[in-house]
Amino acid sequence: MSFDVALIVDSIPKMLMGLGLTLQLLILSAVLGLLLATVLLLMRISGKWYLDLPAQAYIYVFRGTPILVQIFIVYYGFPQLGFIRDSFLWPILREPFGCAVVALSLNTGAYVSEILRGGVLGVDRGLHEAGSALGLSAHQRFIYITTPLAVRLAIPAYSNDVVSLMKSTALASTITLLDMMGIARTIVAETYAPYEIFISLAVIYLIMTWFIQKAFGVFERFMSRHERQ
Amino acid sequence: MSANVTDPIIVLENVDKFFGPFQALKNVSLSVRKGEKIVVCGPSGSGKSTMIRCINRLEEHNSGTIIVNGHELTDKTNDIDAVRSEIGMVFQSFNLFPHMTVLRNLMLAPRLVRKTNKVEAEALARQYLERVRIPEQADKYPIQLSGGQQQRVAIARALCMKPEVMLFDEPTSALDPEMISEVLDVMVDLAREGMTMICVTHEMGFARSVADKVVFMDGGEIVEVAGPTEFFESPRNERTKLFLSQILAH
Ligand SMILES: Nc1ncnc2c1ncn2[C@@H]1O[C@H](COP(=O)(O)OP(=O)(O)O)[C@@H](O)[C@H]1O
Ligand SMILES: [Mg+2]
Numbered sequence: 001m002s003f004d005v006a007l008i009v010d011s012i013p014k015m016l017m018g019l020g021l022t023l024q025l026l027i028l029s030a031v032l033g034l035l036l037a038t039v040l041l042l043m044r045i046s047g048k049w050y051l052d053l054p055a056q057a058y059i060y061v062f063r064g065t066p067i068l069v070q071i072f073i074v075y076y077g078f079p080q081l082g083f084i085r086d087s088f089l090w091p092i093l094r095e096p097f098g099c100a101v102v103a104l105s106l107n108t109g110a111y112v113s114e115i116l117r118g119g120v121l122g123v124d125r126g127l128h129e130a131g132s133a134l135g136l137s138a139h140q141r142f143i144y145i146t147t148p149l150a151v152r153l154a155i156p157a158y159s160n161d162v163v164s165l166m167k168s169t170a171l172a173s174t175i176t177l178l179d180m181m182g183i184a185r186t187i188v189a190e191t192y193a194p195y196e197i198f199i200s201l202a203v204i205y206l207i208m209t210w211f212i213q214k215a216f217g218v219f220e221r222f223m224s225r226h227e228r229q
Numbered sequence: 230m231s232a233n234v235t236d237p238i239i240v241l242e243n244v245d246k247f248f249g250p251f252q253a254l255k256n257v258s259l260s261v262r263k264g265e266k267i268v269v270c271g272p273s274g275s276g277k278s279t280m281i282r283c284i285n286r287l288e289e290h291n292s293g294t295i296i297v298n299g300h301e302l303t304d305k306t307n308d309i310d311a312v313r314s315e316i317g318m319v320f321q322s323f324n325l326f327p328h329m330t331v332l333r334n335l336m337l338a339p340r341l342v343r344k345t346n347k348v349e350a351e352a353l354a355r356q357y358l359e360r361v362r363i364p365e366q367a368d369k370y371p372i373q374l375s376g377g378q379q380q381r382v383a384i385a386r387a388l389c390m391k392p393e394v395m396l397f398d399e400p401t402s403a404l405d406p407e408m409i410s411e412v413l414d415v416m417v418d419l420a421r422e423g424m425t426m427i428c429v430t431h432e433m434g435f436a437r438s439v440a441d442k443v444v445f446m447d448g449g450e451i452v453e454v455a456g457p458t459e460f461f462e463s464p465r466n467e468r469t470k471l472f473l474s475q476i477l478a479h
Contacts, residue, residue: 124324126320126322126324127324127326127327129287129320129324130318130320130324130325130326130383131326132285132287132310132313133285133287133313133316133317133318133387134313134314134337134338134342134386134387134390135310135311135313135314135315135338135342135390136310136337136338136341136342137310140341140342144326144337144341145326148328149327149328152328225370226327226328226329226370226371226372227327227370227372228370228372
């Protein structure tokens with residue numbers, strides 16, 4: 001097998017033209033997913049079965065089915081539904097970009113809510129009791145005690161989830177989007193050089209992973225400044 | 230409704246508490262007047278923690294009556310946070326908020342619950358750190374302090390709310406022996422200043438020097454209540470005698 005270096009040098013800039021789209025997918029889905037996750041978390045820990053059960057069912061479905069299937073359902077399935085075509089969501093779901101963001105957010109929200117819940121459950125019960133004993137309301141305890149400690153506990157797992165979300169954005173290329181993966185597939189279709197192109201693409205994703213992990217490492221150190229002796 | 234000074238500030242009447250089928254408190258009755266110091270002792274599992282945790286409703290009792298500072302504690306007590314803010318509690322495991330400095334630990338509840346402004350809350354916090362003799366630790370995080378220092382911060386944190394009553398649940402049991410006295414000294418000061426206190430402890434020296442009454446619990450029941458001299462010199466109940474012989478043997 002010969003390795004065409006010139007082709008790599010030529011195609012990396014082309015694939016990087018899709019970096020913006022990849023980052024848009026990642027950042028929008030991460031933010032929306034985090035919002036959804038927070039809502040799901042609050043439902044899970046509300047202590048009210050009529051909130052907890054629907055959240056549990058949602059999480060079960062979205063963690064139990066392939067993300068690619070979820071993307072296809074949103075992209076091919078939703079437009080079939082009249083009420084969606086009539087709703088305010090239609091301008092978003094009419095576009096493949098909107099479909100990808102919606103599907104990725106719905107999926108990551110399910111995972112992240114469980115990560116956050118792990119953080120919340122990891123907060124020492126004694127600290128809640130200390131807060132209660134001082135007269136803090138449940139709401140105040142959640143904001144001032146649970147949240148900062150749970151966030152700290154959740155960072156490592158959350159960081160992994162952002163990395164896997166970043167990798168999942170590549171699936172958006174299956175619904176016509178020209179993110180980095182979409183461009184790579186186009187180049188491969190033209191050049192029949194899958195190794196050079198996909199290996200280069202893999203390296204780009206690896207570098208992004210490295211940056212994400214570094215950034216969360218800094219955040220984690222900041223959030224654990226109280227843990228240093 | 231004017232309260233007489235000799236009116237009890239805490240009343241427990243025929244209190245039962247179950248954990249599932251297990252009865253942790255059996256018909257417990259106790260009355261504490263303002264300024265009184267009560268020491269509670271008894272073997273492990275006898276219900277001491279459960280009893281004092283019922284007083285600020287960290288545990289909910291199943292039957293009987295608990296009245297704190299004129300408020301009866303029931304399912305319908307909707308101002309439970311306000312009732313709790315009048316009762317200080319110190320835990321065996323300190324339970325300082327690890328992500329806040331000592332100063333912020335002390336300022337949190339006055340600011341949120343009492344709506345004290347920042348400047349006053351900080352002045353109050355520094356004043357109480359002085360009282361527990363660690364003003365220089367204000368800007369450290371709890372993990373940077375020794376156990377004895379952490380427990381003194383926990384006492385100061387409770388005092389910043391200017392509580393009517395202080396509850397202590399084995400405040401020195403988690404401490405290395407050389408740190409016990411620095412915490413007991415602070416508690417003795419507090420007792421001398423007239424604070425109403427209920428202390429679960431096995432520090433019998435402390436009980437002898439500050440207690441007005443010693444309460445002995447066993448198997449979820451209050452078995453004996455007596456003044457400290459009577460309690461240590463001439464306990465009446467066999468279970469008390471057995472317990473004292475075990476604990477004083479150490
Ligand atoms: N949350 C709980 N669930 C079940 N059992 C409990 C719980 N808390 C305490 N108990 C039980 O109640 C009894 C009394 O406990 P506790 O009040 O902690 O005793 P003490 O403080 O005297 O050692 C023990 O047998 C303990 O196992
Ligand atoms: Mg106990």
